[in-house]
Amino acid sequence: MSVQLPDELSASSPVRPRVRVWLKLLKVTKNVEQVVRENLRAEFDTTLPRFDVLAALDRFDDGLKMSELSAALRVSNGNVTGIIERLVIDGLVLRVPVAGDKRATLVRLTQKGQEEFAKMAAAHARWVNAVLEDLPPAACEQVIGILDTIGRAPKQTAKVDDND
Amino acid sequence: MSVQLPDELSASSPVRPRVRVWLKLLKVTKNVEQVVRENLRAEFDTTLPRFDVLAALDRFDDGLKMSELSAALRVSNGNVTGIIERLVIDGLVLRVPVAGDKRATLVRLTQKGQEEFAKMAAAHARWVNAVLEDLPPAACEQVIGILDTIGRAPKQTAKVDDND
DNA sequence: CTAAAAAATTTCAAGCTTGAAACTTCATGC
């Protein structure tokens, strides 16, 4: 993160606007992320990756397979294994065998996990609102609208495509 | 990253727009970052953190102190130590003692480091342009303008303030 | 001068992250 291009490049002509918006996105994202990260640690003694996992699981009452989870979070398979391991130890997550497939496991929030996440999610919303308080709702919608056009064009999309 | 809020929250009223724009920023940023990361690995056999360090150093011919570097990158002090260590081993970066202060060290790009970074920076600009090709320059400027308002208000700025 | 505080860095343990390799289980074709 925090990529800073050399002046000779950041001043060059056709390339500039996208690189500049990218650097801006990076900076804002990093700022918000930092705030969320610190608050998660200070108030809940947890980490952003753990929060992300809980958030993903919270959306699926029936649980997710490990591979579905890593796909949802866009991280590697092996990554999720370790995080889930620790969440299981802490009693926030449960592993359930999948009927009829001994390879896969389903991962689900426990009651405790749901309750913990509910608190975190509420706090998370407050933190984000505080950091972005200077952005009026209309401005937010505008940014969302503009960024939504990425990957929407009929052309070949370099590697970026997704719903929502 | 990739925070997904529960429906009950992401649908709630006063909180929504900022959280939504935050999730959007996160998604776009993560996409671009992923592309840059993979390309750096595939084409230059290096990592994003290393690229970031080189980029920061490239802007200062006279070098940076370790603390200045970590401040510029917004990462912890200890973090930079390891990355610089490896960059020194690879001959891309040089450590120079600071005259009159035996505590500090100055870190600077070597000739090789400058040349390597120049190639990477050019490629980086191409990758970013490809990923964001659907964003017209005007849209980029618009997003930059809107996001620039963050931390600009006379109010107390929760933790976000910076130039550029 | 000297004790104590401050500054600049490194070290450290714990956790996150990746891509590749290994492993187990399942599905398919013959």
Add this chain to the structure above:
DNA sequence: GCATGAAGTTTCAAGCTTGAAATTTTTTAG
């Protein structure tokens, strides 16, 4: 059946990241 490959995961090494503690040097107060 049964070999072969695909699918789902875990393991692993290497590197990134953090916050805290430790180290060394400099500055400041008295």
